[in-house]
Amino acid sequence: MSAIVQTRDARRRVSVWRPWVSQEGMVLAASIFFTVACNAAFWRAYAGTGALESARGWVTAASLATAMTGLHFLLLCVVMNRWTAKPVLSVLLVVTALAGYYSHHYGVYLDPDMIRNVLHTDSREARELLTPGLALPVLAALIPVAMVWWTRIPAQAPAPALLRRVLLMVAVAAVTTGALLVSFQDISALMRNRTELRHLIAPGNYLVSLIRVATEDPAAAVRARQPVGSDALVVGRGDGKPRVLVIVVGETVRAQNWGLNGYARQTTPELANLDVLNFTDVSACGSSTDVSLPCMFSAQGRRGYDKRAIRESESLLNVLDHAGIATLWRDTQGGCKGVCAGLPFESLVDARVPELCNTERCLDEVLLHDLRAKIDTQDRDQVIVLHQLGNHGPSYYQRYPDQFRRFLPVCESADLGKCRQAEIVNAYDNAILYTDHFLARLIETLGADDTRDSAVIYVSDHGESLGEGNLYLHGMPYAIAPATQLKVPMVMWLSPALAADRHIDIGCMRQRLDAPATHDNLFSSVLGLMQVDTTVYDPSQDLLAPCMGRGHG
Missing domain, CATH: 3.40.720.10 (Alkaline Phosphatase, subunit A)
Incomplete structure (x- = not known):
């Protein structure tokens, strides 16, 4: 009997060290953690603008940090309740740490195109990206995850809890708005001139991009495509x-x-x-x-x-x-x-x-x-x-x-x-x-x-x-x-018989090899080479047309 009592006493003593934290308090702490610990890529890019060389730039940084924290707080408050707070925050903490790692170490911008790339990555490609370097951000994320599960969320009656949530969201929205207004000109100019920076702000970057990708028309990929060149x-x-x-x-x-x-x-x-x-x-x-x-x-x-x-x-x-x-x-x-x-x-x-x-x-x-x-x-x-x-x-x-x-x-x-x-x-x-x-x-x-x-x-x-x-x-x-990501090599080889049959002047072509070209040239160049007549053929985009003795046909 004494052993049972001792066990209960031990549990009671341990529970004393488990603090009670409201849902909103937990969300606010997580939002601050995201801003400070998971956005190194954003802060590095901001510093790269030269803004931190003046006191005004530091004020703008403080406004940005306050706004980032507030916006994430508002976003998370919309989707969390007492039962979902811990599991959702746990996932977000780990994923955001990983997102921050890739953005910081590889310069990755998590816009919708990048999210599509991630979703379309096969298992082989994914395994190559799982490097030992990921251990540190994951371990760092597990500390706040452990804290999330260590704390206890008090139960509240629905009506008072809803009122409390709304009032806090209004207060945070006011503080966020105020922070933006303090440096409105600078923040507006920054986001207008460097729109890509928003794709570095985690977890908002991948959450918003994921929502945009998920809400795209799912039937578009399977329904009949619009005919092109059916007259070919x-x-x-x-x-x-x-x-x-x-x-x-x-x-x-x-x-x-x-x-x-x-x-x-x-x-x-x-x-x-x-x-x-x-x-x-x-x-x-x-x-x-x-x-x-x-x-x-x-x-x-x-x-x-x-x-x-x-x-x-x-x-x-x-x-x-x-x-x-x-x-x-x-x-x-x-x-x-x-x-x-x-x-x-x-x-x-x-x-x-x-x-x-x-x-x-x-x-x-x-x-x-x-x-x-x-x-x-x-x-x-x-x-x-x-x-x-x-x-x-x-x-x-x-x-x-x-x-x-x-x-x-x-x-x-x-x-x-x-x-x-x-x-x-x-x-x-x-x-x-x-x-x-x-x-x-x-x-x-x-x-x-x-x-x-x-x-x-x-x-x-x-x-x-x-x-x-x-x-x-x-x-x-x-x-x-x-340019390292957008400039690409392109090479063409024609058998002598094909060049002769299409009356392609190779000397003429060699004189044009340094002229600007793009991926856009592929479509009509292929149609011209294969002698395909269609209304979608554009001779101005055909790289061979100027040196083809008999033109397109």
Whole structure:
């Protein structure tokens, strides 16, 4: 009996040390923690504006901190009650710590496009981002999580609790408004001139972006797309050989490190020995695959960019299909993002080719493994898209076989913050060497086939930041994305027979290689090369048209 009494006394003594905290008090403490501990990326960006060099800038910082805390408090008060407060706050504390880590260490902006990228990331890509560096923010978040569960929330009658909640929200709203008014001019100018900064304020950034993505029309991806180029016809063809065009969509290769563009290192030695056309000034549609891929295969492109219209309209491949040209999309990455919907598609992510694949991934050469056999199944014109894994980060060192490990030493970690920038660049450049080899092999394969006229167009979907300005990876908002994320390489190869048949003046083309070009040029350049006549063809966007003796037809 005495043991039972002692146990009860012990529990009673422990409970004394468990404080009672109201729901609102818990939410306020969490909001302060978010502002102070989870927004290093935002405060670094704010300091980067030079505002903290004056007393006025510090006052503005205090106003921002008060407003951030208040807005998060108001947002959380709307969705929390006595039963949901602890589990919801626990999840938010951990997720916000992770979001803050990626924003601070990689320069990631959690806008809706980035949230879509996260949601579309496959398990292999996700595992690469789970680095040992995450342990510290997770452990730091577990301290406030433990405190949340240690405290006790008192029960209150519904009516008084609601009144208390409303009064506190009104008071906090007043304080928040006052803080904004104190520095209204400076905050207004900051958010007007640097609109992207709002995507660094956690947890509001990912919560608002997630809501926006979740409320998008879910039926848009599955319902019939708006027809594009349904009038398409192949014109001007004689009884010549069938044609095959292979479009290689590169991944995360930036123009700055492309050997043919004059990079200090020759990262494209094999292409340099081939008769290719290298376009030196090419801009991407976006800074992420989720944006660029649908955009570059659309009729609108960046010049008429409308994300919804692009996703709800047919693509270049559909126009080719309307014209009777066979299409095929082959992929070692995350799919075609709707570009090939309803058309032949092959994922080689889980291919079983021992010399090219391991238990995690296949090297890009698996796309060439049985390509000739695929081509031989068709006796008509065809366009094949090869979507590479390419230079997908952060594990650049895993994107190439050992024989392309030429630039040393390399970063052999997905946690780029643990490597010197030179090591990151070495691994990245080795991956470009492998893409160079991949393209050379493809051209060799097509060039050896004298039963068809052939061509290759290679263009990367977007670039990459490798630590410049403390930015890594890609996906920054388009308006502020650096050139490293938006400038990409583009190469074209035409078999001599195809160039002669289409009366393409190669000398004329070489004189135009330094002119600005964009992803927008892909759509009409492909239609022109394949002699597809349609109302959506735009000769002003066709890179070949000025040097094509007989024009489009």
